[in-house]
Amino acid sequence: MEFESDTDIDRRLGERLKAARQRHGLTLDELAQRTGVSRAMISRIERGESSPTATVLVRLGSGLGLSLSALLEDEAGTGPLSRRASQPVWRDPASGYLRRNVSPRGTGSSFEIVEVELPGGAEVRLDSAAGAPTLDQQIWVLRGRLDLTVEGTSHALAEGDCLQMHLRGPITYRNPGAEPVRYAVILTAGSGTFPGHAA
Structure with a gap:
């Protein structure tokens, strides 16, 4: 896109x-x-x-x-197939990370998939508004290494590693290497109706 x-x-x-x-x-x-x-x-x-x-x-x-996805793309549904060429992409002006909304919209699915590329040495810290509900998500590293700090607990993820979490607080994504890290974020919740830490 x-x-x-x-x-x-x-x-x-x-x-x-x-x-x-x-x-x-x-x-x-x-x-x-x-x-x-x-x-x-x-x-x-x-x-x-x-x-x-x-x-x-x-x-x-x-x-x-x-969700962040709901803010970054049109509300109109795409049907059951989401072609890569039409998937919404956005670059964070602070960290430079590139975020792609992979999942089709408007299907009623309880899953959302986001693909992220975080530049070498970059870091992003995300935190929901006060009182936001717990978010269930998994981080799957597709290429490179990713350091995550989830509510004070650190995880060093290598290529192929997948971390599941029930997120209730802040999370920090950090790329410890010089090359970009690419990872997928899989969230479970109603489409467009939940707070999103997907970075």
């Missing part, structure tokens, strides 16, 4: 966040209190004037009951 311009992505993200906030009947101040993201930052994101990082998007999404 071809990348959208940063301006287009920021505008679309802002529109989706604002629509989701309004559906929940939340003011900017209420969403800020719920997520720990400042009112000013939320306002800039909604206007398409800021390129939010994965850390910020996860907190906002979890505060609205939305």
Whole structure:
């Protein structure tokens, strides 16, 4: 899939966040209190004037009951087949990691698959908004090495390793090598209705 311009992505993200906030009947101040993201930052994101990082998007999404995937792609379903050329991709402006939403949308499936490429030496820390429900997910390393710290417990994953977790708190993804690491994140929950740590 071809990348959208940063301006287009920021505008679309802002529109989706604002629509989701309004559906929940939340003011900017209420969403800020719920997520720990400042009112000013939320306002800039909604206007398409800021390129939010994965850390910020996860907190906002979890505060609205939305996965990161739901924020990064159109709500329209794709049917049971998701062609690679049409899978939504997004690059985190802070860490440079590339995220691809692999799963077909709108099928009612309880599974979601995300493919991630994290650059050499990069690190990303994600944490849900306060009160977000526990998330069940698995991390499967496809190429390279990945260091994970899950709620204070560290795991060094090599190619082919798979870690299952019931995530209740912060998680840090770190690539200890010089080359990109590629991994899949498999989540179980209702499509587009759960907070997502998938990074």
